[in-house]
Amino acid sequence: MSKDHWLPLLSGMVVSMVFGLSFMVTRGALTILTPLQLIGYRFALAIFTLSVLRYSGVIQVNFRNKSLCSLALLALFQPVLYFLFETTGIKLTSASETGMMMGLIPVTTLLLEIPFFKTFPSWKQSLSILLSVSGIFFIFIMQGNVQFGGNILGTLYLIGAILAGGMFNIFSKKSSSSFTPVEITYFMMSVGAIVFNIMALGQSIMNKNLADYLTPLKQPDVLIAILYLGILSSVIAFFLMNYMLSKTQPSQTATYVNLTTVIAILGGILFRGEHFAWYQAVGTFMIITGVWGAMWFGQQTKKSTPKTFTA
DSSP states (O other): OOHHHHHHHHHHHHHHHHHHHHHHHHHHHTTTSOHHHHHHHHHHHHHHHHHHHHHTTSSOOOOTTSOOHHHHHHHIIIIIIHHHHHHHHHHHSOHHHHHHHHTTHHHHHHHHHHHHHOOOOOHHHHHHHHHHHHHHHHHHHHHSOOOOSSSHHHHHHHHHHHHHHHHHHHHHHHHTTTSOHHHHHHHHHHHHHHHHHHHHHHHHHHTTOGGGSSGGGGSHHHHHHHHIIIIIIIIIHHHHHHHHHHHSOHHHHHHHTTHHHHHHHHHHHHHHOOOOOHHHHHHHHHHHHHHHHHHHHHHHHHHHOTTTOOO
């Protein structure tokens, strides 16, 4: 197996682990910070870290003489629209609805590939993606207390997040023909830092507590959360996602996100002492099998139609 095959696989595993454990970190930080503060701090640290690496010569970033249109669209969908829609949707809906809806991003990405790249997935790849999504639905349904559609506006926001996530996968793939994964990540983090800190500062001004905007950073728990989300979840995880998207089909990369449910379950067992139920084992098997199938059969589809999948 060449490195173009096993490196995306390894990247997907790392991304899933980082995003999966980020739920616990985020939940704790939001007891102290507002959502906009948390997102603003996160991307501010991310672009600061990338800038230090850039100007110390560790990474290379060059936007000269290049059209930034595709990057602007990419950054609009992720992080701006995705985080706005997801955050609002989470506030207005149940945890079960959010988890199930977010599991639809790979299906959405798969459908978007058809008009954008003129490719049609094999039935084996399609079934694999549906299997991984079904695993997520199975876990949440078996947990009971599933609340779906209780708040129409919240559901619409989640649909917006799904579409934004799918479009990000598409435009990251398209941008990879002109920009490196590092350059794509750098641009995303820059836009995220500017947009969300402006919004957070505006919120602080409206609440008349601008002087306290940076006060929460004095708390160790907040600093740990920001370091995790800013460096691991933003810089490393998004770089690896953009790298995967430059090497594989968007739907293959998107399917790996479903593994975050598995990691979140394992994190709860290891760090919170939660019980591992039989239905979680079944759902986990479905998700892992589906992700493997999406990657394996996706590679076969790519080999059989090499001229149709271009960015």
